[in-house]
Amino acid sequence: MGKRRSYDAEFREGAVRIVLETGKSAAEVARDLGVHEGTLQTWVSRARGAVAAGTGPLEESEREELARLRSENQRLRKESVEWGMERDVLKRCMVLWVK
Incomplete structure (x- = not known):
């Protein structure tokens, strides 16, 4: 060999x-x-x-775009959680208002 x-x-x-x-x-x-x-x-x-x-x-421009997209993704996830909590509060308010 x-x-x-x-x-x-x-x-x-x-x-x-x-x-x-x-x-x-x-x-x-x-x-x-x-x-x-x-x-x-x-x-x-x-x-x-x-x-x-x-x-x-990755090239430098790709790294920058990746960092920007990750931060935007994190921000949108936080907003989604907040909107979900607001929706739940509004549902509870509607239930109480209807009663």
Whole structure:
């Protein structure tokens, strides 16, 4: 059996970036870099999955928008709870008023 090679994260990210940004096939890039085609395809699949899942690296504008949306979401949840409490109070008032 051959010795298993290990690649650092920077090399893997660079190889994936070449495939995604240049439009070259994984096989072609793998040959150019001296990496097994299946290995590179695995890296590309993981990167695409991370982007789809939202766990990939974010740009500064995306981080700002995410922070803004999270704070807005928190504010709306608080308002929803308050409106629910107001609705419950009004229901009780209507019951008392009808009696």
